[in-house]
Amino acid sequence: MYRTEGIVLRTRNLGEADKIVTLYTKTNGKVVAVARGARRIRNRLLGPTQVFTQGRYLIFTGKTLDTLSQGEIVNSFQDLREDLDKMAATMYLSELVDVLIEPGEASLEIYSLLLNTLKMLSQKQINYALRVFELRFAKHLGYEPQLNNCINCNNFPEKAIYFSRQGGVVCDQCRSQLLPVQTISRGTWELAKRILAWDWSRISILHPSEQSLSELEACMRAFYDYRLDKPLQSLDFIHTLKEFSPPEVKN
Numbered sequence: 001m002y003r004t005e006g007i008v009l010r011t012r013n014l015g016e017a018d019k020i021v022t023l024y025t026k027t028n029g030k031v032v033a034v035a036r037g038a039r040r041i042r043n044r045l046l047g048p049t050q051v052f053t054q055g056r057y058l059i060f061t062g063k064t065l066d067t068l069s070q071g072e073i074v075n076s077f078q079d080l081r082e083d084l085d086k087m088a089a090t091m092y093l094s095e096l097v098d099v100l101i102e103p104g105e106a107s108l109e110i111y112s113l114l115l116n117t118l119k120m121l122s123q124k125q126i127n128y129a130l131r132v133f134e135l136r137f138a139k140h141l142g143y144e145p146q147l148n149n150c151i152n153c154n155n156f157p158e159k160a161i162y163f164s165r166q167g168g169v170v171c172d173q174c175r176s177q178l179l180p181v182q183t184i185s186r187g188t189w190e191l192a193k194r195i196l197a198w199d200w201s202r203i204s205i206l207h208p209s210e211q212s213l214s215e216l217e218a219c220m221r222a223f224y225d226y227r228l229d230k231p232l233q234s235l236d237f238i239h240t241l242k243e244f245s246p247p248e249v250k251n
């Protein structure tokens, strides 16, 4: 039995009233636990086991499945469940964490990253929050993209800069050997380096351009897709939302 703080990444229904909850916890990493009765309207676990909630939990370890027996909300992040764009973004990062992390690997850095990203999503800095998460999550997982020098020849990219899904920047000379690559501007390159190197307090006050964010999105999409066995389900939801979003009103 242990007490820990955690964030609910996803939930699945079990039987008539139970839920299987996947949490990323501060002290025990990813935990999958059953919450008995958590779908009943008067149950005390109903609130603390809502997806994307940050809470404090009491967990009993079992032979096959752990049991989440008590929960107390620290931050309900209700807005992340009520706004479709925020919800889609949060589903995406929850899925990334869920598929790339095995149970039992605790990392305080990943926990803090997740929490800080949820706060940024709450403030509606959606695209920027996701790019920061993608870059720093890769770093904490141990495959930080190499951004200072070309991943092939190790030279400093003097002219044009490209990004390879294999994990970093590529120079003009090596480009043809590492296709497919994405072209990135110098501004995007600088932004990516700052996101990886700077403290959170400094990162969260940057205001990157839309162009840099969309270049980084393409780079990190290719980077993660290259490492995943199958496409992420949450991306379908994000694409659907984009297709149905109303055109911007021009003055």
Ligand SMILES: [Zn+2]
Pocket (backbone or CB within 6 Å): 150, 151, 152, 153, 154, 155, 170, 171, 172, 173, 174, 175
């Ligand atoms: Zn090179």
